[in-house]
Amino acid sequence: MKILTAAQTREADAYTIQEEGISSAELMERAAKAFTGWFENKFQPGGEVHIFCGPGNNGGDGLAVARLLHERNYNVQPYLVGDISKASDDFETNLERLPQDLQTIHVEQEAAIPNLIGKGSCVIDALFGTGLNRPVTGLYAKVLEALNSSGVTVTSIDIPSGLYTDSQTPEDGAIVRAQYTVSFELPKLAFLLPQHEPFVGEWHVVSIGLSQQFISEVNTNYFCTKQEDVQRLLKLRKKFSHKGLYGHALLLCGGYGKMGAAVLAARACLRSGVGLLTVQVPQAGYPILQTAVPEAMTLTDRNRKHLSELPQDIQKYDVIGTGPGIGTERVTKTAIGQLLATSSHPTVIDADAINLIAASDKLKAQLYKKKLIFTPHPKEFERLVGKVKNDYDRLQHLREFCMEYGCYVVLKGSHTAVGTPEGKVYFNTTGNSGMATGGTGDVLTGIITALVGQQYTLEEACLLGVYVHGLAADLAFPSLGDIAMTASDVIDHLPKAFLHLTQLMP
Numbered sequence: 001m002k003i004l005t006a007a008q009t010r011e012a013d014a015y016t017i018q019e020e021g022i023s024s025a026e027l028m029e030r031a032a033k034a035f036t037g038w039f040e041n042k043f044q045p046g047g048e049v050h051i052f053c054g055p056g057n058n059g060g061d062g063l064a065v066a067r068l069l070h071e072r073n074y075n076v077q078p079y080l081v082g083d084i085s086k087a088s089d090d091f092e093t094n095l096e097r098l099p100q101d102l103q104t105i106h107v108e109q110e111a112a113i114p115n116l117i118g119k120g121s122c123v124i125d126a127l128f129g130t131g132l133n134r135p136v137t138g139l140y141a142k143v144l145e146a147l148n149s150s151g152v153t154v155t156s157i158d159i160p161s162g163l164y165t166d167s168q169t170p171e172d173g174a175i176v177r178a179q180y181t182v183s184f185e186l187p188k189l190a191f192l193l194p195q196h197e198p199f200v201g202e203w204h205v206v207s208i209g210l211s212q213q214f215i216s217e218v219n220t221n222y223f224c225t226k227q228e229d230v231q232r233l234l235k236l237r238k239k240f241s242h243k244g245l246y247g248h249a250l251l252l253c254g255g256y257g258k259m260g261a262a263v264l265a266a267r268a269c270l271r272s273g274v275g276l277l278t279v280q281v282p283q284a285g286y287p288i289l290q291t292a293v294p295e296a297m298t299l300t301d302r303n304r305k306h307l308s309e310l311p312q313d314i315q316k317y318d319v320i321g322t323g324p325g326i327g328t329e330r331v332t333k334t335a336i337g338q339l340l341a342t343s344s345h346p347t348v349i350d351a352d353a354i355n356l357i358a359a360s361d362k363l364k365a366q367l368y369k370k371k372l373i374f375t376p377h378p379k380e381f382e383r384l385v386g387k388v389k390n391d392y393d394r395l396q397h398l399r400e401f402c403m404e405y406g407c408y409v410v411l412k413g414s415h416t417a418v419g420t421p422e423g424k425v426y427f428n429t430t431g432n433s434g435m436a437t438g439g440t441g442d443v444l445t446g447i448i449t450a451l452v453g454q455q456y457t458l459e460e461a462c463l464l465g466v467y468v469h470g471l472a473a474d475l476a477f478p479s480l481g482d483i484a485m486t487a488s489d490v491i492d493h494l495p496k497a498f499l500h501l502t503q504l505m506p
């Protein structure tokens with residue numbers, strides 16, 4: 001699924017209006033109906049619904065929603081905020097369409113801002129949408145601040161007012177803190193960035209029938225991975241297939257005190273369909289691996305505690321995964337250096353392997369034109385690329401790093417972002433806060449390694465791997481919740497996640 005900029009969204013609106021031969025007011029009506037449908041499912045009629053409308057089409061949506069909710073017996077109070085003498089045409093149209101018994105209140109100065117504290121009412125925020133073109137200050141900012149400090153539940157139409165759709169909001173701009181955001185047709189880039197969690201709250205997308213042709217043709221660097229996207233990628237097994245067809249993976253993982261990381265990566269790799277798995281661990285890990293993961297073959301390093309060498313017959317493997325639990329000893333750095341210098345295998349590089357590379361220009365110089373997938377969390381990513389200023393800056397660094405080295409980067413987080421050598425970014429849409437616990441990243445390394453072994457392209461392996469990893473956690477959530485969830489629980493739910501995807505295939 002594509003993510004459009006504010007400008008592209010305007011073009012999509014205009015294209016749809018022209019293509020379908022409808023008026024912009026009709027498109028607004030669709031948007032208002034879609035929003036109202038969501039709202040009715042969420043909130044029962046009863047309490048007061050205060051709707052704050054700005055002078056543009058977002059405000060027009062608010063007025064149309066006021067009429068529709070009023071018709072459905074909600075106790076609605078619309079406010080017209082600021083100077084509406086230059087309001088948009090569709091705002092005017094919807095103002096005229098309000099029924100006689102629905103009186104608006106005009107908020108033209110600070111004193112007229114209603115006090116909603118302790119009223120238990122709920123608010124619909126329709127002040128500004130994608131047409132915001134400067135930071136929100138003055139009276140509008142006062143309204144947003146009043147809403148933020150009132151404790152009422154705020155639902156934003158399309159985007160929280162004050163928040164820029166696809167670039168950093170200036171610091172002097174006020175932004176509403178919505179509990180819910182109901183957006184039209186496609187999610188906005190801003191929703192996917194952790195820094196905006198306090199403003200966007202729980203976001204939903206409702207369809208308003210924007211032109212699919214426009215959307216399919218428009219150019220963008222940003223995408224959201226949805227179930228249908230990964231289902232297209234999934235390869236089903238053949239009846240006469242055998243383990244030789246599903247790849248032989250090598251995991252170079254684990255170290256003294258961190259052998260669990262190797263166990264987690266290995267188990268996840270096996271649960272993701274790899275044909276054969278060999279794990280090389282330091283000597284101290286041998287009994288642990290052999291006991292905990294009997295399906296995996298185990299090689300031992302000459303070093304007792306740390307990864308220090310590569311297996312002699314490294315050519316026979318189809319894919320290598322390394323990093324989890326390996327530590328940053330000198331001997332390990334040498335081994336990672338050898339790996340980069342000598343191997344042409346597709347390789348998944350996580351955790352301390354990333355840290356070792358980040359700290360060495362010599363290792364970094366070896367990264368060009370290899371088949372590499374990096375899986376950093378934001379701290380590890382900063383070690384690679386330097387300190388970032390904000391989430392947009394992080395995305396820019398992500399794209400530049402991938403383009404410079406021709407590699408994939410799986411930047412982990414609530415909406416994990418997969419960067420590609422072409423400078424595209426795919427945001428994941430599965431996963432939950434139960435995954436915020438040690439070892440879940442090791443699980444992801446195992447999953448992606450297994451998928452590369454099964455001949456998925458690096459891009460497919462990243463997208464499918466990240467999706468299925470989060471899906472497993474989502475399937476674990478109903479019985480386990482997020483507080484008690486562990487990395488092993490995510491592995492235990494991988495079978496259900498793969499089944500879920502294959503059973504729902506067309």
Ligand SMILES: NC(=O)C1=CN([C@@H]2O[C@H](COP(=O)(O)OP(=O)(O)OC[C@H]3O[C@@H](n4cnc5c(N)ncnc54)[C@H](O)[C@@H]3O)[C@@H](O)[C@H]2O)[C@@H](O)CC1
Nearest residue numbers: 013028031056057058128129130131132133134135136158
């Ligand atoms: N164009 C269409 O056909 C549709 C638009 N829709 C709605 O329209 C919204 C976009 O509408 P608009 O493009 O009219 O834009 P907005 O309603 O977001 O706001 C634009 C208006 O606000 C003013 N403005 C912008 N930033 C300001 C600031 N910081 N302080 C004070 N005033 C400011 C502008 O001068 C303009 O008058 C979408 O978010 C969506 O809610 C939907 O109804 C779907 C269809």
Ligand SMILES: Nc1ncnc2c1ncn2[C@@H]1O[C@H](COP(=O)(O)OP(=O)(O)O)[C@@H](O)[C@H]1O
Nearest residue numbers: 412413414431432433435436438439440441442
């Ligand atoms: N709040 C969250 N919502 C969704 N996914 C999350 C959340 N927190 C963490 N994750 C996922 O969990 C994994 C954590 O990886 P990482 O930080 O490397 O952990 P570790 O190194 O302990 O294995 C990543 O895949 C990340 O996307």
Ligand SMILES: [K+]
Nearest residue numbers: 125128159161
């Ligand atoms: K809004």
